Amino acid sequence: MIPFFDIHAGHAELANEFTEAFSRVMTSGHVIMGPEVSAFEKEFATYCGAKHCIGVGNGLDALALTLRARGIGPGDEVLVPSQTFIASWLGVSMVGATPVPVEIDPATYLIDPARIKEKLTSKTKAIMPVHLYGLPAAMDKINEIARPLGIFVLEDAAQAHGATHHGKRTGTLGNAAAFSFYPTKNLGAMGDAGAVVTDDDQLAADLRMLRNYGSTQKYIHEVAGVNSRLDELQAALLRTKIGRLDAWNDKRRALAARYSEGLKGVGDLRVPFVPADSTHVFHLYVVSTQRRAELSAHLTAAGVQTLVHYPIAPHMQGAYAELGLPADSLPLGTAAANETLSLPIWPQMKPEQVDTVVGHIRGFFA
Numbered sequence: 019m020i021p022f023f024d025i026h027a028g029h030a031e032l033a034n035e036f037t038e039a040f041s042r043v044m045t046s047g048h049v050i051m052g053p054e055v056s057a058f059e060k061e062f063a064t065y066c067g068a069k070h071c072i073g074v075g076n077g078l079d080a081l082a083l084t085l086r087a088r089g090i091g092p093g094d095e096v097l098v099p100s101q102t103f104i105a106s107w108l109g110v111s112m113v114g115a116t117p118v119p120v121e122i123d124p125a126t127y128l129i130d131p132a133r134i135k136e137k138l139t140s141k142t143k144a145i146m147p148v149h150l151y152g153l154p155a156a157m158d159k160i161n162e163i164a165r166p167l168g169i170f171v172l173e174d175a176a177q178a179h180g181a182t183h184h185g186k187r188t189g190t191l192g193n194a195a196a197f198s199f200y201p202t203k204n205l206g207a208m209g210d211a212g213a214v215v216t217d218d219d220q221l222a223a224d225l226r227m228l229r230n231y232g233s234t235q236k237y238i239h240e241v242a243g244v245n246s247r248l249d250e251l252q253a254a255l256l257r258t259k260i261g262r263l264d265a266w267n268d269k270r271r272a273l274a275a276r277y278s279e280g281l282k283g284v285g286d287l288r289v290p291f292v293p294a295d296s297t298h299v300f301h302l303y304v305v306s307t308q309r310r311a312e313l314s315a316h317l318t319a320a321g322v323q324t325l326v327h328y329p330i331a332p333h334m335q336g337a338y339a340e341l342g343l344p345a346d347s348l349p350l351g352t353a354a355a356n357e358t359l360s361l362p363i364w365p366q367m368k369p370e371q372v373d374t375v376v377g378h379i380r381g382f383f384a
Contacts, residue, residue: 059213070218082108094144126293146172149173160192207252317382
C-alpha cells in the first residue's frame with residue numbers, strides 16, 4: 019500500500035524536537051500570544067525575506083483578514099482563479115466582496131495574466147493569484163497590471179512555502195501573502211494555523227489588531243475584530259520545521275522529477291510544467307488525463323492512493339450559485355476540475371515507491 023501522504027514519517031523524523039517544543043511551551047506558562055509566536059513570526063518573515071509575519075488561526079482567516087485590513091468589502095470585486103480550493107473564493111466572500119473568476123493558464127493551472135485585463139472594472143480592488151500545487155503564479159506580469167492601477171495584490175501562498183519566482187520567495191511577490199500551515203502543507207503544524215506575510219507596516223499593524231478582538235491594549239477595542247490567533251504550541255512545533263523546509267522541498271522536487279521522467283510520453287497523461295523563471299515546491303504532484311476516473315480506479319486496485327484537487331470548480335459549487343455562472347462559462351477551470359489527479363508525494367517518500375506508481379500508470383496506459 020502506498021498512501022497519498024505519510025504524516026507519520028515526518029513526525030518520526032522530528033519526534034525529539036516535538037517533545038522538546040511541547041515541554042518548552044508547557045513550562046513557559048504562555049499558551050496564547052507568547053514568545054513562541056513572536057519567535058516564529060520573526061523566523062518565518064526572515065525566511066520569506068519580508069518585514070512582517072502575523073500569525074493567525076488558519077489560512078482562510080489569513081486571506082479574509084488581509085482583505086479586511088486593506089478596506090475591501092461590500093461593493094468591491096476581487097479577481098480570483100477559475101480553479102482553486104474554494105478557500106480562495108471564500109476569503110473574498112467573508113468580507114462581503116465579490117469573487118470574479120479569471121480563467122487559468124492550462125499549462126500551469128494558475129491565473130492567466132493575459133486574461134486579467136478583460137475582467138477589470140472600476141470595482142476591482144484586488145487580485146488574488148493562487149500559487150496552486152506549489153508553483154508561483156506569473157507575479158511579474160500580474161504586478162505590471164496591478165501597480166499602475168493601485169490594485170492590491172494578495173498572494174494565496176497556502177501551498178507554496180519556499181517556492182520562488184525570479185529568485186524571490188513567495189510572501190514577497192505581491193503586497194501581502196496568506197499562508198496556511200495545515201498539517202499536510204510543506205510547512206505544516208499539528209492542526210489549523212496560518213499567517214500573513216507583508217512589508218507593509220500599516221497593514222501588519224491593522225492585522226495584529228484585527229486578529230486579537232480588534233485590540234492592541236487589553237479591554238480596549240478599536241474595531242470589531244475577531245479571535246484568530248496562532249496558537250503558541252503550533253508556533254513552537256512550526257519552529258522545529260523551518261530549518262528543514264528547504265531540504266524537504268528539494269526532496270519533493272527530486273521525487274517530482276523522477277515521476278516526470280518515468281511518465282514522459284505515456285498515453286494522454288500530462289505531467290506538471292514548470293516555467294524557467296520559477297521553482298516549484300510540489301505540495302502536490304498533479305497529472306492530467308481525460309481517463310482520470312479509470313486511472314484512479316486502476317491505481318486504487320493496485321494499492322496506490324490518489325486524490326483529486328479539486329473535483330468541482332468553485333463556480334459550480336452551491337456556495338456560488340448566486341453568481342449565476344454557467345458550467346461552460348469557465349471551460350479551462352472546469353476541464354482542470356474534471357481531468358487532474360494528484361499522485362502520492364511527501365518528503366520522506368522512497369524513490370522506489372515513485373517507481374512503483376509509475377509502473378502501475380504505464381501498465382494502465384499500455
